[in-house]
Amino acid sequence: MIKKLAASALVWPALALIVLLAVNVVLTPSFLSVRVQDGHLFGSVIDILRNGAPTLLVALGMTLVIASRGIDLSVGAVVAVSGALACAYIAASPEPAALGTVVGATGIALGAAVGLGLWNGLLVSVFGVQPIIATLVLMTAGRGIALLITDGQIVTVTSAPFKILGAGYASGLPVAILVSLSVFALVGLLTRRTALGMLLESVGINPExxxxxxxxxxxxxxxxxxxxxxxxxxxxxxxxxxxxxxxxNNAGLWIEMDAILAVVIGGTSLSGGRFSLTGTILGALIIQTLTTTVYTAGITPESTLVFKALVVVAVCLLQAPKFRLLMRHLWRRPTRPGPTSPTDTVSAQPVSTRASAMAAK
Structure with a gap:
């Protein structure tokens, strides 16, 4: 049972998350406390879940892309374009607080995201362009498109319906968490309860x-x-x-790296094939908890990337079978030979020598 548990790809990410939470508890004893205010849940843990919801969403999509033996570096640009289109539409509307305006802005933003996804899929699957090259083009161009939409300015909006998705609450929980968990449940249902997951893994393992x-x-x-x-x-x-x-300029900046790191920490192989959605959730929570830990410890935000790199390297090494085998070999203590008795000395001699000695007696 213990060996099976140690061999699971989810053990080390779960332990890493527990360690990070323990560090935060040491730094802030009330870190895990959750309070109810105005019927809503508040606390550091709730903030981690809410702030990590965008990364979790992107990481879920990235998991399927990596499982197909691909990569998508353009997700950060898509994030910027989506937010820019929605806010620009709402700001230009005569009734920014109207529900119809928010619905229209959401439709335009998601339609643009789908169009960008169609472009990536067309380049990779139809024209055979390398995924890293195809998405790198959109990574560069997409950020420029977002800057053109906003004229290089920060577009602010005042719309209560629009604020619900990112900062609203439903049934006491942030809406962002509920949306991310709903997408996770839907993807898990489609990939684990239908043949889609098996087909996706077969494409990632051997497309031909x-x-x-x-x-x-x-x-x-x-x-x-x-x-x-x-x-x-x-x-x-x-x-x-x-x-x-x-x-x-900053929306979705480096979110593609966080998503890839979350997928890798969760145990999904970058070479394609088998994937773990639960591991991706753990990876996304580790990334967001690590960011919170850096801020809580009073470390400069510029050092966050360094700590992310260290944690990712540590978790990936612990997941690697060769590294674990090496560590077991290094920590294994050599057995010391015990004291030898005359009987042991005789028994260790060759058969011919023992026979000669017995004949002499």
Missing amino acids: ASRLAGVRHRTIVFTVYLFCALCAGVAGLMIASNISAADA
Whole structure:
């Protein structure tokens, strides 16, 4: 039982998360406390879940892309474009607080995200462009598009309905958490209760073999890039809604790196194939908890990337079978030989020597 538990890819991310939470409890004894105010839950743990919801959404889409043996570096740009379009539309509307205005802004933002996902999927699955190159183009161009939409300015909005997605509450919990968990449940249902997950893994393990087996690998690859962009679009709306503004320069900046790190920490292989959605959730929580820990410890925010790198390297090494085998070998103490008796000395001699000695007696 213990060996099976130690072999699980989720053990080390879970332990890393527990250690980070313990460090925060030492720094702030009331860190895990949750209070109810005006029917809503508040506390550091709730803040971690709410602030980590956009990263979790992007990481879920990234998990499927990586499982198909791909990568998407453009999610940060999609986040910026989505938030910029929504805020620009609301700011230009004569009735920014109207529900219809918010619905229209959301539709435009998500439509643009889907269009960008179609572009990535077309380049990768149809034209055979390397995923890192295809998405790197949009990573650069998308940020420029967001800056063009906002004229390089921070567009602020005042709209109560728009603020619900990023800062609103439902049933006592932040709406952002509920949306992220709903997407997680939907993806888990589709990939673990249907044949979609198996087909996706087959495409990631061996695309040519899956094609020869009759799997429409291009359709699957096209779909995962589309879904990843859609998740990034929703995350962009969350970020813009939370701060009631669109900052094309900083919105979604480095979120693609956080998403990739969360996927890797969760145990999904970058070479494609088998993936873990639960591991991705743990990875996203580790990333957000680590950021909170750095702030709580009074460390400068510029050092956050360094600490992220250290934690990721540590968790990935603990997950690597060769590293664990090496550590067991180093910590294994050599057994000391006990004192030898005359009987042991005789028994250790060759058979011919013992026979000669017995004949002499």
